[in-house]
Amino acid sequence: MDVAHSEVFHTGTPVACSSCQARHGVVCGALSDHQLKELGRHSLRRKVDAGAEIIAQGAETSFYSNIMRGVVKLCKVMPDGRQQIVGLQFAPDFVGRPFVRESTLSAEAATDAEICVFPRNLLDRMIAETPELQRSLHDQALKELDAAREWMLTLGRRTAEEKVASLLHLIATHAEPQTAISAAFDLPLSRAEIADFLGLTIETVSRQMTRLRKRGVIVIENSRHIVVPDMDELEKISA
Amino acid sequence: MDVAHSEVFHTGTPVACSSCQARHGVVCGALSDHQLKELGRHSLRRKVDAGAEIIAQGAETSFYSNIMRGVVKLCKVMPDGRQQIVGLQFAPDFVGRPFVRESTLSAEAATDAEICVFPRNLLDRMIAETPELQRSLHDQALKELDAAREWMLTLGRRTAEEKVASLLHLIATHAEPQTAISAAFDLPLSRAEIADFLGLTIETVSRQMTRLRKRGVIVIENSRHIVVPDMDELEKISA
DNA sequence: CGCATTCTTGACCATCTTCAATTAAAGTGG
DNA sequence: CCACTTTAATTGAAGATGGTCAAGAATGCG
Numbered sequence: 001m002d003v004a005h006s007e008v009f010h011t012g013t014p015v016a017c018s019s020c021q022a023r024h025g026v027v028c029g030a031l032s033d034h035q036l037k038e039l040g041r042h043s044l045r046r047k048v049d050a051g052a053e054i055i056a057q058g059a060e061t062s063f064y065s066n067i068m069r070g071v072v073k074l075c076k077v078m079p080d081g082r083q084q085i086v087g088l089q090f091a092p093d094f095v096g097r098p099f100v101r102e103s104t105l106s107a108e109a110a111t112d113a114e115i116c117v118f119p120r121n122l123l124d125r126m127i128a129e130t131p132e133l134q135r136s137l138h139d140q141a142l143k144e145l146d147a148a149r150e151w152m153l154t155l156g157r158r159t160a161e162e163k164v165a166s167l168l169h170l171i172a173t174h175a176e177p178q179t180a181i182s183a184a185f186d187l188p189l190s191r192a193e194i195a196d197f198l199g200l201t202i203e204t205v206s207r208q209m210t211r212l213r214k215r216g217v218i219v220i221e222n223s224r225h226i227v228v229p230d231m232d233e234l235e236k237i238s239a
Numbered sequence: 240m241d242v243a244h245s246e247v248f249h250t251g252t253p254v255a256c257s258s259c260q261a262r263h264g265v266v267c268g269a270l271s272d273h274q275l276k277e278l279g280r281h282s283l284r285r286k287v288d289a290g291a292e293i294i295a296q297g298a299e300t301s302f303y304s305n306i307m308r309g310v311v312k313l314c315k316v317m318p319d320g321r322q323q324i325v326g327l328q329f330a331p332d333f334v335g336r337p338f339v340r341e342s343t344l345s346a347e348a349a350t351d352a353e354i355c356v357f358p359r360n361l362l363d364r365m366i367a368e369t370p371e372l373q374r375s376l377h378d379q380a381l382k383e384l385d386a387a388r389e390w391m392l393t394l395g396r397r398t399a400e401e402k403v404a405s406l407l408h409l410i411a412t413h414a415e416p417q418t419a420i421s422a423a424f425d426l427p428l429s430r431a432e433i434a435d436f437l438g439l440t441i442e443t444v445s446r447q448m449t450r451l452r453k454r455g456v457i458v459i460e461n462s463r464h465i466v467v468p469d470m471d472e473l474e475k476i477s478a
Numbered sequence: 479c480g481c482a483t484t485c486t487t488g489a490c491c492a493t494c495t496t497c498a499a500t501t502a503a504a505g506t507g508g
Numbered sequence: 509c510c511a512c513t514t515t516a517a518t519t520g521a522a523g524a525t526g527g528t529c530a531a532g533a534a535t536g537c538g
Contacts, residue, residue, distance in 0.1 A: 104389075128374075138373060149325040191517060206519080222503085439526075441484090441486095
């Protein structure tokens with residue numbers, strides 16, 4: 001057991017799968033009762049404070065996790081410090097990159113979060129033994145690929161205003177999955193993180209937020225809590 | 240057999256797998272002799288002119304293909320016409336989006352190309368029956384995901400000069416895989432396509448190319464043929 | 479050879495960034 | 509609980525990067 005691995009495992013608590021939110025998620029939903037029990041024996045729940053790193057860019061991946069609660073951001077940083085968030089993951093998503101020793105990005109808790117951590121070796125073995133699980137993870141990978149490409153369109157071709165509106169729309173639809181006319185939600189990201197997701201600066205994000213507020217598209221109850229009276233309007237602005 | 244499907248199949252020629260470039264590629268490399276023969280019976284080789292669409296955004300996906308020769312670009316377009324290239328694929332890559340009826344992007348030949356086309360139903364069945372194949376496609380999906388996220392960093396956080404240098408570097412390393420000091424290659428993309436890949440305009444791409452030329456980083460033999468005397472220099476500029 | 483398309487170049491302009499100052503919010507310790 | 513510090517967010521002014529518009533050069537094709 002290597003350092004990063006044991007570090008994680010010593011700070012968690014035993015796992016109870018039966019009442020788990022991710023019981024029917026990407027990983028656990030594809031396992032037999034027997035496998036679930038085995039995975040459970042080697043897994044631990046762990047609380048992660050907002051901002052804490054789950055896996056570092058360039059680090060060896062000795063474990064995978066399921067998100068139980070909270071939001072996780074996937075980041076890439078350049079040697080000179082420029083940073084780009086390349087994905088957001090929500091419960092009960094799987095976090096990890098199978099088939100590769102070294103992580104090409106870092107995963108960080110954006111909000112306080114809870115994750116269920118399990119050793120890489122064990123899951124890799126189960127993937128090899130369980131076509132159902134392989135298929136399930138393949139499916140999540142393809143969905144993430146679709147999302148990444150959708151975001152490439154946002155990064156490359158949308159204006160600052162459209163970018164901010166797109167992000168608010170993305171988060172709103174994740175927070176309130178029911179297709180309501182209006183939405184109210186907490187932003188899981190700071191202005192700086194939003195900027196890193198949109199390829200903008202903090203100042204531009206802030207200015208676009210106040211522009212949307214002045215136009216009546218959003219209400220900023222406080223910097224983290226947003227109300228969208230008319231989701232269609234927001235979607236129209238995202239283009 | 241639906242329209243798009245038959246359209247494709249009527250314009251191809253029978254397949255000979257034994258001497259095929261993709262014989263050990265993502266799809267065919269994972270098949271048994273028996274399966275390969277069956278897939279071969281239902282596949283056809285097809286020539287695709289540069290610019291021709293292989294699959295349209297929003298269209299029903301009734302077939303998949305392997306790239307035998309040439310470069311394929313994956314595009315997303317917005318209702319107002321803004322366009323973003325979200326991926327490049329080279330031989331012997333697999334083109335298609337398993338598990339989903341409708342394509343969220345279009346695939347277009349960037350250069351004259353040759354593809355090997357096979358019906359979706361058949362490959363879907365083989366995927367379900369062949370863990371090896373599932374694994375192989377899963378692996379390609381994860382590699383494309385890595386590439387997409389790497390490109391998100393380029394789109395979001397690099398300057399125009401760095402973007403152009405990054406693209407030249409990407410294409411150079413694909414054209415001349417041996418890690419040489421210098422490289423010479425044909426661009427598979429027009430200036431307009433480069434702009435759509437980098438989230439820039441044609442003019443900015445052109446200006447950055449001449450800047451790189453004046454600095455001696457590249458030699459533009461003609462607008463499509465580029466020589467890079469010092470790849471390290473180019474990589475340094477891509478940041 | 480002539481027309482059409484692609485690429486390059488220039489001048490001007492808009493958007494977004496940078497730098498700087500101010501306000502608001504969130505911790506901290508007495 | 510409240511001053512005090514620290515951090516996050518907003519706002520303003522000036523500047524730079526990249527976009528737009530327009531003209532000209534190069535290339536390719538019938």
